[in-house]
Amino acid sequence: MPSAKTHSALSRQWELLQQLPKRAPGITVSELLARLVAAGYSISRRSIERDLRDLSTVFPLQCNDSGTPFGWYWKPGVSVELQGITLTEAVSLSLVEDAIRPLLPGSMLSVLEPRFEHARQRLKGLKDGNPAARWPDKVASVRPDFNLRAPEIRAETLEALQHALISEQQLRCQYYSAHNDKLSELTLNPLAIVQRGLVTYLIATAAPYTDVRQFAVHRFRAVTGLDTPCQGLESFELKTYLATDALQFGKPQKIRFKAWLSEHQARLIRETPLSTDMVLEALSDGFQVSATLNNTWQLHWWILSLGDSLVVKEPAELRQQMRDTLRRAAAAYGHEEDKVSSV
Incomplete structure (x- = not known):
């Protein structure tokens, strides 16, 4: 050796x-x-x-x-192919391996597997003598939200969805809707696959309808590829679709958002603005924030997560929604206290 x-x-x-x-x-x-x-x-x-x-x-x-x-x-005229990978390539492959696995079809992933393994072995062999080979041990990307476990996805389900997407053909499936607690038979036109945090979504239309929807991959119960071509590909562009904040859920309707913020929360939001047109104005008891936002579920969850550090002022409909939600939550906690005190 x-x-x-x-x-x-x-x-x-x-x-x-x-x-x-x-x-x-x-x-x-x-x-x-x-x-x-x-x-x-x-x-x-x-x-x-x-x-x-x-x-x-x-x-x-x-x-x-x-x-x-x-x-x-x-030298000119000499064909030399070096099958190894550079240290930079090895570090890059090590860092992106987990991120791209859900996004590549099995046929493409199998081609990359030897390079992933080569990268691991190259970094392992260089760690003692080269600090750069230890870079993957020094950096990480973590999720800012609550640390839930990723849902289980059957490998054959993901492979069938990826095959339908790459071959641009329709698929027949059984899909479980958690919202309705119902299993449905659907014919889908697969348009894209998107990884959102821990959950992978198939972006598709359900024939004969043309509205684009998100289907959580772990909720597919059965998937069968069809020979019929996918409909709607010509009019769909993934970047344009994502730019509408469709993956934030809800109706991506633009609103002019205004709210009172605590001084502490204002300091944080100044570092990570809500939008390019966000404005912070100092008040005697805190700050007022104004911004143009999409009225999505994600916005609602964010508002509720801040508790009494944020109070919605406008629009009036959103303010009423938040008030009703918080009143129900406070009432539920009140009932719980009554139960505890009676024990």
Whole structure:
């Protein structure tokens, strides 16, 4: 087994080879030094020059010495495919692996599996000698909301939905509606798959209707692909659809939102504004916030989560909704206290 020092040198030289262009004028030693240092390698200019000389005895490398600074590149007409991955690629694959798994069909994911494994092995082999290889251990992305567990999705269900989406064909399914507590037989036109937090949604229309809806993937009970082409693809664009805040649920209707905020909450919201046109005005007992927002369930949940740190002023309908909800909640807590005190 090679020593850690030898392994590090081989890894560095492999990285060096992958940085070389395929034509003149090539890349200079200074540029190579900057790239390798950025990739986490501790190396000097002299070491790179020595590596290039040594590698040129084994690989078809050429140095453009007609001018200064010299440039290194692969010899013209030579086809060389390096099957390894760079350290940067290994770190990137490690960081995105979990995020892209629900979004790729099985056929594409199977092609990437060897690269994911290669990335893991490459980082494992470099961790002792290269701080950059330890980068995935130093960064993380966490969800800001309550830490619920992800729903279980049957692999065959996800694969069937992905196949229908990529082949642009309709599907027949049994779908459970949690809102109505009902199982329905549907023919769907799959338009997109979206990952929203812990939940994966199929964006589709239910024939013969044309309104676009969201279907939680974990609620599909049976899925069968059909040979009939998907309808509505020409008029659907995912980016435009997402820009309407459709995945915030509710009716994405624009409102002019005004509310009283506590001083503490105003400091926080100043750092993460509600919208590009948000305005904060100081009051004697706090602040008033004004912003143009979509009137969605997500907005309602956010308002309720702030408790007495926020009081809706406008629009009047939203203010009444929040008042009624909080009154029912307060009444429920009051009844609970009566039950506890009577025990």
